[in-house]
Amino acid sequence: MAKLQDKVAVITGGASGIGAAAARLFAAEGAKVVIVDLNEDKGMAFEADLKALNLPVQFIKANITNEEEVENIFKQTVESFGKVDIVFNNAGIGRVHPSHDLHYSEWRQTVNVDLDGVFLVARESIREMLKTGGGTIVNTASMYGFVGSPGSAAYNAAKGGVINLTRSLALEYAEQNIRINALCPGFIDTPIIPEESKQALVAATPVKRLGKAEEMAKAVLFLASDDSSFMTGSSLTVDGGYTAQ
Numbered sequence: 001m002a003k004l005q006d007k008v009a010v011i012t013g014g015a016s017g018i019g020a021a022a023a024r025l026f027a028a029e030g031a032k033v034v035i036v037d038l039n040e041d042k043g044m045a046f047e048a049d050l051k052a053l054n055l056p057v058q059f060i061k062a063n064i065t066n067e068e069e070v071e072n073i074f075k076q077t078v079e080s081f082g083k084v085d086i087v088f089n090n091a092g093i094g095r096v097h098p099s100h101d102l103h104y105s106e107w108r109q110t111v112n113v114d115l116d117g118v119f120l121v122a123r124e125s126i127r128e129m130l131k132t133g134g135g136t137i138v139n140t141a142s143m144y145g146f147v148g149s150p151g152s153a154a155y156n157a158a159k160g161g162v163i164n165l166t167r168s169l170a171l172e173y174a175e176q177n178i179r180i181n182a183l184c185p186g187f188i189d190t191p192i193i194p195e196e197s198k199q200a201l202v203a204a205t206p207v208k209r210l211g212k213a214e215e216m217a218k219a220v221l222f223l224a225s226d227d228s229s230f231m232t233g234s235s236l237t238v239d240g241g242y243t244a245q
């Protein structure tokens with residue numbers, strides 16, 4: 001039997017990269033999937049692709065840093081599909097910029113999307129799951145939530161925050177049957193990675209290649225489904241060995 005039969009899943013950052021790979025896999029595993037993204041063109045095109053395969057999907061344009069828009073994601077999902085079982089809280093941005101030259105507005109923007117936005121989506125997910133008796137949330141952090149790197153202070157600080165946000169929320173809602181875990185990818189071949197950086201990132205990765213979005217999707221499916229039924233508050237690192245160094 002499919003692993004997500006009759007489940008309703010919301011995926012933020014679902015129009016591209018890791019989120020899009022998870023949307024395809026979740027739909028193939030029987031879930032009804034709500035794809036949330038800021039990028040309307042990509043989101044609409046992706047929704048059309050999946051609908052052409054007869055998959056039950058819906059695209060919602062929303063900015064995860066906007067409280068009202070986040071509330072609306074869940075309102076619309078419940079209107080369309082009746083409930084929310086799974087949330088892949090994955091939208092994020094990343095930039096490299098020397099810290100001594102980083103404008104405060106750029107720091108704020110990164111932390112706003114990568115940490116504040118993740119909180120807003122998690123809060124709304126929990127509110128909905130409390131009504132129905134539980135669910136699973138997977139937050140996308142990064143291996144850079146565990147280790148540092150030059151030029152990404154805001155991103156790395158936000159991702160470290162996501163890991164401890166995950167632990168804290170997991171403890172808070174453990175008895176309400178809401179499991180909350182984090183995915184910590186290494187360097188994954190998606191549009192967030194600039195083409196000119198790829199060679200150096202491959203060289204820095206022990207297995208000498210970038211990860212694939214589909215490989216992340218399989219780890220997310222594990223965390224989102226009953227296969228990980230005794231896991232909560234954990235951070236699963238999937239990084240081709242990078243943090244083992």
Ligand SMILES: NC(=O)c1ccc[n+]([C@@H]2O[C@H](COP(=O)([O-])OP(=O)(O)OC[C@H]3O[C@@H](n4cnc5c(N)ncnc54)[C@H](O)[C@@H]3O)[C@@H](O)[C@H]2O)c1
Pocket residue numbers: 012013014015016017018019036037038039062063064065090091092093094113117140141142143184185186187188189190191192193
């Ligand atoms: N690719 C990697 O190497 C890597 C490594 C570690 C962590 N991650 C994390 O994985 C997640 C997914 O990244 P990806 O690699 O698939 O990149 P991606 O750029 O392909 O996808 C991110 C998606 O998030 C959307 N998004 C950005 N800001 C948003 C907002 N405010 N509201 C709604 N949607 C928004 C973008 O439009 C985009 O479609 C991110 O959180 C990223 O930090 C990626």
